[in-house]
Amino acid sequence: xxxxxxxxxxxxxxxxxxxxxxxxxxxxxxxxxxxxxxxxxxxxxxxxxxxxxxxxxxxxxxxxxxxxxxxxxxxxxxxxxxxxxxxxxxxxxxxxxxxxxxxxxxxxxxxxxxxxxxxxxxxxxxxxxxxxxxxxxxxxxxxxxxxxxxxxxxxxxxxxxxxxxxxxxxxxxxxxxxxxxxxxxxxxxxxxxxxxxxxxxxxxxxxxxxxxxxxxxxxxxxxxxxxxxxxxxxxxxxxxxxxxxxxxxxxxxxxxxxxxxxxxxxxxxxxxxxxxxxxxxxxxxxxxxxxxxxxxxxxxxxxxxxxxxxxxxxxxxxxxxxxxxxxxxxxxxxxxxxxxxxxxxxxxxxxxxxxxxxxxxxxxxxxxxxxxxxxxxxxxxxxxxxxxxxxxxxxxxxxxxxxxxxxxxxxxxxxxxxxxxxxxxxxxxxxxxx
Amino acid sequence: xxxxxxxxxxxxxxxxxxxxxxxxxxxxxxxxxxxxxxxxxxxxxxxxxxxxxxxxxxxxxxxxxxxxxxxxxxxxxxxxxxxxxxxxxxxxxxxxxxxxxxxxxxxxxxxxxxxxxxxxxxxxxxxxxxxxxxxxxxxxxxxxxxxxxxxxxxxxxxxxxxxxxxxxxxxxxxxxxxxxxxxxxxxxxxxxxxxxxxxxxxxxxxxxxxxxxxxxxxxxxxxxxxxxxxxxxxxxxxxxxxxxxxxxxxxxxxxxxxxxxxxxxxxxxxxxxxxxxxxxxxxxxxxxxxxxxxxxxxxxxxxxxxxxxxxxxxxxxxxxxxxxxxxxxxxxxxxxxxxxxxxxxxxxxxxxxxxxxxxxxxxxxxxxxxxxxxxxxxxxxxxxxxxxxxxxxxxxxxxxxxxxxxxxxxxxxxxxxxxxxxxxxxxxxxxxxx
Numbered sequence: 001x002x003x004x005x006x007x008x009x010x011x012x013x014x015x016x017x018x019x020x021x022x023x024x025x026x027x028x029x030x031x032x033x034x035x036x037x038x039x040x041x042x043x044x045x046x047x048x049x050x051x052x053x054x055x056x057x058x059x060x061x062x063x064x065x066x067x068x069x070x071x072x073x074x075x076x077x078x079x080x081x082x083x084x085x086x087x088x089x090x091x092x093x094x095x096x097x098x099x100x101x102x103x104x105x106x107x108x109x110x111x112x113x114x115x116x117x118x119x120x121x122x123x124x125x126x127x128x129x130x131x132x133x134x135x136x137x138x139x140x141x142x143x144x145x146x147x148x149x150x151x152x153x154x155x156x157x158x159x160x161x162x163x164x165x166x167x168x169x170x171x172x173x174x175x176x177x178x179x180x181x182x183x184x185x186x187x188x189x190x191x192x193x194x195x196x197x198x199x200x201x202x203x204x205x206x207x208x209x210x211x212x213x214x215x216x217x218x219x220x221x222x223x224x225x226x227x228x229x230x231x232x233x234x235x236x237x238x239x240x241x242x243x244x245x246x247x248x249x250x251x252x253x254x255x256x257x258x259x260x261x262x263x264x265x266x267x268x269x270x271x272x273x274x275x276x277x278x279x280x281x282x283x284x285x286x287x288x289x290x291x292x293x294x295x296x297x298x299x300x301x302x303x304x305x306x307x308x309x310x311x312x313x314x315x316x317x318x319x320x321x322x323x324x325x326x327x328x329x330x331x332x333x334x335x336x337x338x339x340x341x342x343x344x345x346x347x348x349x350x351x352x353x354x355x356x357x358x359x360x361x362x363x364x365x366x367x368x369x370x371x372x373x374x375x376x377x378x379x380x381x382x383x384x385x386x387x388x389x390x391x392x393x394x395x396x397x398x399x400x401x402x403x404x405x406x407x408x409x410x411x412x413x414x415x416x417x418x419x420x421x422x423x424x425x426x427x428x429x430x431x432x433x434x
Numbered sequence: 435x436x437x438x439x440x441x442x443x444x445x446x447x448x449x450x451x452x453x454x455x456x457x458x459x460x461x462x463x464x465x466x467x468x469x470x471x472x473x474x475x476x477x478x479x480x481x482x483x484x485x486x487x488x489x490x491x492x493x494x495x496x497x498x499x500x501x502x503x504x505x506x507x508x509x510x511x512x513x514x515x516x517x518x519x520x521x522x523x524x525x526x527x528x529x530x531x532x533x534x535x536x537x538x539x540x541x542x543x544x545x546x547x548x549x550x551x552x553x554x555x556x557x558x559x560x561x562x563x564x565x566x567x568x569x570x571x572x573x574x575x576x577x578x579x580x581x582x583x584x585x586x587x588x589x590x591x592x593x594x595x596x597x598x599x600x601x602x603x604x605x606x607x608x609x610x611x612x613x614x615x616x617x618x619x620x621x622x623x624x625x626x627x628x629x630x631x632x633x634x635x636x637x638x639x640x641x642x643x644x645x646x647x648x649x650x651x652x653x654x655x656x657x658x659x660x661x662x663x664x665x666x667x668x669x670x671x672x673x674x675x676x677x678x679x680x681x682x683x684x685x686x687x688x689x690x691x692x693x694x695x696x697x698x699x700x701x702x703x704x705x706x707x708x709x710x711x712x713x714x715x716x717x718x719x720x721x722x723x724x725x726x727x728x729x730x731x732x733x734x735x736x737x738x739x740x741x742x743x744x745x746x747x748x749x750x751x752x753x754x755x756x757x758x759x760x761x762x763x764x765x766x767x768x769x770x771x772x773x774x775x776x777x778x779x780x781x782x783x784x785x786x787x788x789x790x791x792x793x794x795x796x797x798x799x800x801x802x803x804x805x806x807x808x809x810x811x812x813x814x815x816x817x818x819x820x821x822x823x824x825x826x827x828x829x830x831x832x833x834x835x836x837x838x839x840x841x842x843x844x845x846x847x848x849x850x851x852x853x854x855x856x857x858x859x860x861x862x863x864x865x866x867x868x
Contacts, residue, residue: 076788076792078792079788091670091775093669093670096673097774097776098673098775099774100679100681101681101774101795101796104796106789106792106793141781151780151782155753156753156755217657217747217748217750218655218748223651236528238528244532247534255851256691256850257690257691305589315859316651317859317862318855319589319590319854320851329735340533340534341528341530342530342531345517345571347575348582348585348586350577350579351496351508354510354512355512355540358513358538359540362540417689420753
């Protein structure tokens with residue numbers, strides 16, 4: 001099984017390279033071929049920067065820096081003083097600011113600026129404190145819109161590739177990801193860009209998710225434990241622990257900060273049924289915004305109550321309020337929070353917004369269930385799927401329980417902050433950028 | 435030491451009862467006396483509800499329920515069908531909805547409604563499925579503004595009591611909180627309402643925070659470990675691990691979801707210095723909104739970069755974007771995210787917003803440092819402080835390091851969702867409400 005999938009993957013690497021070199025456009029679905037992780041591009045690393053000239057613009061309280069390519073950057077006095085890199089102003093061992101804000105003069109002038117022999121920008125302040133800045137460090141922090149966008153993309157990899165049912169899920173080898181930095185980096189970058197990566201070849205025994213999480217840092221503990229066993233259980237404390245169909249959902253919107261990343265490791269598959277389904281929630285939200293803007297506005301503005309009560313790692317009565325389509329202050333979709341099982345009967349809406357809410361949700365759910373949007377796959381023992389739980393909705397078909405083969409997946413959660421931290425560390429190790 | 439504090443506390447219980455029976459008004463600072471936890475009021479528990487009459491309003495697709503006190507509630511058809519409590523529509527063991535949204539007719543009519551002999555509301559739907567609702571359950575979910583507000587306050591305890599330097603920090607006995615449900619409930623309710631509770635009498639040895647966290651559920655692991663040791667360390671990976679002054683800050687804004695609750699347990703105090711300081715960040719934000727609305731708008735709208743790099747539990751390069759004054763969609767302050775040490779030199783703002791940002795931050799920091807706003811205390815071995823890290827800013831004076839007594843606090847984090855879950859469970863155990 002693994003060798004045939006690997007062939008599929010290698011055949012299609014070029015498709016991906018072409019696909020991902022285009023800028024991502026919301027609403028436009030690139031038609032991907034099969035994919036390997038090696039083809040996922042990384043942010044480019046800048047070369048050495050040289051300062052040609054630095055000039056104090058006293059009336060604007062800005063320092064103007066001219067680079068050797070003739071371009072300019074501007075830096076506010078206050079920001080430069082605030083970010084002095086000397087051992088008095090920075091605790092070097094922690095790379096943290098020790099200059100207190102109460103000691104920062106936010107109206108400071110600038111006495112003098114010069115370029116040192118080794119091309120640093122050296123500033124003397126009115127109190128004769130002096131600061132030196134590396135050209136690379138300064139250029140990376142330029143306040144131009146382009147520089148800021150590049151820096152933010154480098155830090156957070158927010159550009160996503162949308163997909164539909166044509167997606168061939170990116171895949172990698174479990175042991176390679178554990179032991180090879182390049183493979184691990186490609187895995188995490190693809191997890192961010194596409195929202196899902198399939199790992200093949202994990203040993204068929206519990207505990208592999210703990211190994212994989214140590215590769216990143218640590219798991220996120222929840223009321224369901226460090227890892228959890230998805231099986232048909234008597235007196236199930238969660239609808240996932242039955243053999244019933246699970247409609248498309250995100251996990252744990254009953255928490256105000258649902259887990260960012262989910263791992264599922266197949267230990268035993270059902271003889272019949274139990275196929276997995278995923279859909280790109282960010283893509284679906286953008287389709288909804290276009291097809292039914294009123295429904296999009298409703299689901300991205302109303303806070304819906306979720307609830308989860310029971311006992312597992314310990315007893316719990318969890319309550320939250322989340323928007324089903326969560327957007328940032330600029331209206332960009334940043335998280336899907338939707339699980340119909342834990343949507344609370346408490347609905348904190350004025351009476352006249354109840355029916356519009358249901359109609360909008362129906363519209364969103366119908367859209368995400370269209371066959372052209374859903375990717376189906378069947379996990380086999382040793383398969384491990386890793387996906388963005390803030391972006392993807394996932395489900396499974398019902399399955400026949402009982403008999404000799406009892407379906408069993410092990411699951412675990414992580415948070416994006418920890419995953420992105422490991423991604424940055426691996427990038428530094430592999431490419432040497434900071 | 436403990437007995438004198440306990441006397442202080444008991445002397446002042448009446449002050450608190452009076453103080454907390456008034457509705458909380460932003461900007462108004464109740465002048466508290468000393469406080470014990472027993473005086474903190476709890477949401478009231480409703481009595482038994484009786485339905486007098488139920489009527490189908492077909493044209494509005496609402497069910498009108500008349501209660502025995504003559505008041506009315508209205509329930510949309512779709513909501514009632516969505517929340518059918520029968521074993522086909524609900525997985526009883528998980529108290530979760532098994533009715534799929536794809537199977538919900540959001541345009542359903544209602545065939546018949548009647549009041550059963552045991553005063554339940556019984557509905558027959560056009561497809562002859564039937565639903566029964568308990569009067570108490572229905573009334574709690576009434577869509578009137580008053581009922582919704584009461585329900586939300588019951589679930590989330592969002593009303594806060596603001597304070598200033600006159601606050602006498604609420605206190606309780608460590609072992610009582612561990613072993614007595616009433617004491618534990620009063621602790622958590624006060625932690626929510628006031629944002630800080632002092633626990634006296636913890637054994638002077640590491641591991642007490644782990645015990646206390648098991649009383650709630652579990653700790654939140656971060657890159658600094660399950661618990662962390664605040665000491666003056668060589669090559670400190672955090673400014674807290676030095677003997678320097680720590681200005682008022684919240685912990686860990688470099689995470690997108692900073693820890694909600696912080697525990698600090700004093701194992702050894704410095705001979706000189708090291709006093710603790712706290713300020714009510716929600717109160718300070720409201721003062722800023724009144725005194726310098728432009729600064730408030732700036733700090734509650736701009737996303738500021740934070741960074742944290744180093745190695746502890748494992749290696750990390752953490753980056754986040756947070757608003758220093760985080761507000762919800764209605765402008766209510768919900769979290770303070772401010773730590774000057776980890777505020778990143780990367781500042782993702784247009785050039786013309788940089789100076790307004792610094793001026794606004796200066797204004798906020800000056801306000802929170804006014805002596806009339808700051809509460810100071812000195813922890814002694816065995817003292818344990820628990821506080822709302824989303825609300826309070828905390829700091830410490832510098833201290834003399836070296837010699838025989840090396841200052842040592844153990845620290846730990848939890849999240850509000852887990853703390854509120856335990857609060858709801860304890861309330862049920864103590865008062866029997868749901």
